[in-house]
Amino acid sequence: MKEKTFYTSGEFAKMAGVTIRTIRYYDTKGILKPSHRNSSGHRLYSDIDFVKLKKILALKYLGLSLDEVMSTELSNFKKDEMVNSLKLQKNILQNKINHMKTVLNAIETAEHSIENDDNLDWNKTVDIIKILEDEKELSQQYVDSSNLNASVKLQDRFSSNEYGWYKWTFSKLNLKSECKILEIGCGNGALWSKNIGEINEGLDITLTDVCEDMIKEAQKNLINDKEKFNFQIADPNKIPFQDESFDVIIANHILFYMKDMDKVLSEIKRVLKKDGCFYCSTIDSSNMKELENLMLEFNNHIKISEEKLSNKFGLKNGKSILSNYFTDTKEYLYEDKLVVNDRDGIIEYIYSIPGNILEVLETKKKEFESYVDKNIRQNGSILITNRSVLFESKKG
Structure with missing residues (x-):
């Protein structure tokens, strides 16, 4: 029989790529006791102990605190929990990347401002950085497809409206044969993929988004009908089409992300044909309020941006903003209740929300999930x- 191998604390730590101090700390906390001690009382660890250590390190990486790791039956950590934890870490990293992009943008803008001024104006510099930092949450949600995909999935599973948002919206669009259509901020192409059987032949449809990843996501979701669509990366601030190119333009839940809405609406008006239709949608301030309250009851430092988005372009002020560029604006109100009876269904969406929620929950994941499950x-x-509301406007 093969003799069982034991390792000293130093050997054990080196194998796992951690410090001896970490190994000793885990012993002191009772999370990983050595299998044996030698005659001098020194710790000795086995291969079975090494497997336990790797599980502990994996759970730590997946966002669990030591207390949560200690309360978790390591061998019973299920596949679904592992997948959700990996999604959490992916979103944390993506949010950090987006945050760094925003900071870099702020620094470059401030740098450019300083270089073009004869004197250093600290007030102006600080104001520039503050404005860009305040819009961090908006830029994160706009460039990242994970939140959009999770939102679509949440509505598909738990909507109590007989149509659902995308089918309801499509039913309001007056898309005549042979007309040219432009969607700005097409995201993952859900408006079209969920209504593919209703699309009339002869329509010329161009889907655009500022983010290359979004365009790829839309192409993937429409792969079986890709001949019906044109895909293009395009900045809404500078739409790359000639004046009066389109009969219909659609902007679904994206105008509140625009830093310069006047510029974007001017561009939309420019490329829309005379008597053409512009459809755009937004949210009401009450949208997702119960979800926000649920999270705030768990931790009052959590922030989500629904109210901020609706203040910029929402149900209350959307018609007034559009009246500066278009005529005959009508509004169609969409009301729905998501009846969420599955913890994992809502957790996946919550983990995708940009802002500070992932930072707050990073070490309290199991506690938060238990809290949602209890509710x-x-x-x-x-x-x-x-x-939400869908606006229909005309170009006079």
Whole structure:
């Protein structure tokens, strides 16, 4: 029989790529006791201990605190939990990347401003950085497809509206045969992929987005019908088409992300034909309020941007903003209640929300999931308001 191998603390730490101090700390905390001690009382670890250590390190990387790791039956950490934890870490990294992009943009803008001024104006420099930092949450959500995909999935699973947002929106569009259509900020192409059987032949449809990843996502979702669409990366601030090129332009839940909305609306008006239709949608301030309250009750430092988005371009002020560029604006109200009775269904969406939530939950994941699960069990479900508006405007 093969003799069992034991390792000293130093050997054990080196194998795992951690410090001896970490190994000793885990022993002191009771999270990983050595299998044996030699006659001098020194710790000796086995291959079985090494497997336990690798599980601990994996769980730590996936965002669990030491206390959470200690309360988790390591061998019972299920596949679904592992997948959700990996998604959490992916979103954390993506949010950090987006944050760094925003900071870099702020620095470059401030640098350019300083270089073009004869004197250093600290007030102006600080104001530039503050404005860009305040818009961090908006830029994160706009460039990242993970939140959009999770939002679509959440609505598909739990909507109580018989149509659902995308089918309801499509039913309001007056898309005549042979007309040229432009969608600005097409995201993952859900408006079209969910209504593919309703698209009339002869339509010339161009889908654009500022983000290359979004265009790739839309192409993937429409792969079986790609001949019906043109795909192009395009900046809404400088739409790369000639004047009066399109009969219909669509901007679905994206105008509130625009830093210079006047510039974007001017560009849309420019490329829209005379008597053409512009459809755009936005949210009401009550949208997702119950979800925000749920998170704030767990930790009042959590921030989500629904109210901020609706203040910029929402149900209350959208028609007034559009009246500066278009005529005959009509509004269609979409009201829905998401009846969420599955913890994992709502957790996946919450983990995708940009802002500070991932930072707050980074070491409290299991605690937060238990809190959400408890709310669902006590009430049978979590009801979430899903209230949006679609505007239809004309170019006179």
